[in-house]
Amino acid sequence: MLDDTSSYKPMDHRSPMDNRTGHRIVPETARRADLLPDRRSGTRYGNRPTMKDVAARAGVGLKTVSRVVNGEPGVTADTERRVQEAIEALGFRRNDSARVLRKGRTASIGLVLEDLADPFYGPLSRAVEEVARAHGALLINGSSAEDPDREQELALALCARRVDGLVVIPAGDDHRYLEPEIKAGVATVFVDRPAGRIDADVVLSDNFGGARDGVAHLIAHGHRRIGFIGDMPRIHTAAERLRGYRTAMADAGIPVEDSWTSLGVTDPQRVSRAAEEMLSGPEPVTAVFAGNNRVTVTVVRVLAEHRRPVALVGFDDFELADLLQPGVTVVAQDAAQLGRTAAERLFRQLDGILVTPERIELPTRLIARGSGELPPAG
Template sequence: MLDATSSYKPMDRRIPVDDRTGHRIVPETIRRSDRAPENRYGNRPTMKDVAARAGVGLKTVSRVVNGEPGVTPETERRVQEAIDALGFRRNDSARVLRKGRTASIGLVLEDLADPFYGPLSRAVEEVARAHGALLINGSSAEDPDREQELALALCARRVDGLVIIPAGDDHRYMEPELKAGVATVFVDRPAGQIDADCVLSDNHGGARDGVAHLIAHGHRRIGFIGDMPRIHTAAERLRGYRAAMEDAGIPVEDSWMSLGVTDPERVRRAAEEMLTGPSPVTAIFAGNNRVTVTVIRVLAEQTRRVAFVGFDDIELADLLQPGVTVVAQDAAALGRTAAERLFRQLDGTLVTPERIELPTRLITRGSGELPPAD
């Protein structure tokens, strides 16, 4: 074994040096040994290779690739030919390292598969594209740790900015990043423990309007099913529900509220309990789209007609019997507004963090206009 290792040692450790440049001359075999070949991107051609083939200098290739002026058409042609022949493509990692800007922004969202976030994500992408930036995204799956991990990974990639749909409620981990100049906008839910830009829907007002709508149609015993109050949107909507009830002078019974419930099985149970309890509700307000779809299923099975209003619009809501009345928020507008603020931060146009609330819209389709039946 000692023999084996020692046999790899070159006899003379001194490395020959080029007299003119002072550069070390290292045999190709040794030089290459420092690269782990399996780690390379299949040895793609570099500008150096293109330059050699076109018989020009490195910088000239760079100029052609970037469309900088000061290159004769003839030279440009030769370089372009070499580029095509070699299949050269500029290495943006090196470019980023040199230039300091990545022309990409990150999006941390909760779940790409949720139909609410698709349009939001798409809107962010469109704005990014208009500014020549790429979008890198990741799903936190509603896990605060994963949100942090993702956000910081994106910062390590040196994204120019970050749009975050928070899963957690403590974002102090972003402080060094903000200080370092990473543009950041929180969307859908506010940042926790730090002062940052955020773009929200008017969750409180929307929920209040929705519940008031039910009250206006004669309901007094109204149920609320929503997510955990530690989630800002859920808390605000609950607050809106309470506000509407209080405005109407209706005392809320505990059995009418079910919090922290989103998975279909538990939503179903919660809905059934409030419909059959000692003080059965005549209407239900759902805190988000996932709750809505389950509650609708439960209501479809009831013989009694129960009124319903949901937060978030859902597809085909108009085709159901009755049509589903909802408080709609504009996911695309949320994404667009957030992304635009992000780029204004990057421009330097924007300095003071603000909280922006976008209005919601009550869409009446039938289910919310049913009279109390008891």
């Protein structure tokens, strides 16, 4: 993780626990760097002015500067002016690290999500940010890249930063590592997927119901041979959507053939192959239910090159779904609402209002645009 060719020597974000197995070998370059006069000999990290400097320049006491900086009462207009002048002249900026150390609160919350580049998480993150901002807090977010280890690493790094609260979109299925943190007072809310082996607040979409309704929609339009392409059932949302698919089929008395479901594929190539397999053969499916927006888009691409019209319903809405030919029918979940709900619950925890962990499920909405209303062909 460390780039040893670089002399930028950041702190080590690994948790103390990571040391369990023995001594860490300090890289040679880092050891050398330790000897270099990079500490506070003043070359690079130009000594910033402190309140002490401001106080000296303004000819007042340290605490008076603190009062001015924090807008506390009990400072005459004249003194305040002198202090302000000194602040501006020196370019002073309060050091929040010291402040946090003293106060015990950081006024920041952490968000661990899968991938900021995913159009589903952008709005979610933004919604959390807005709520945080409304409460005067800063949001720090990081991507787990769907890797449980990285999720843990990130969450614990945020805890080491002493964020007041944590919103986590789980990548892994065991979050006991957060128990000491929660016990220590870190407010925690899980979003999109439930927490693993730990009792905590969870905000979810109704993945099961949404998928069931989406598949039922296809059945209502005459389909019986319906394919399902989704993510690994290890991922809770994927499992729930699969369950919704199976339930809808069972409710309609339709036996599901193995060849109709494809699980665990996410990359476009394999999704394409899976879709093409379902669409060929002696008894091809006449409709496809896509388990998430990435799958949906790939399936759309496959269907675009397909002769026979095939019905499609996707989980997750996406931009431009209405402009495609035909428009793509989706089961939409409101990412921003998920984020907002989670963040608000987080702050209610911080207010000390909430005690019992709860599981909140937000409804989904079926949006018919054409692709889900195509009749069975062939």
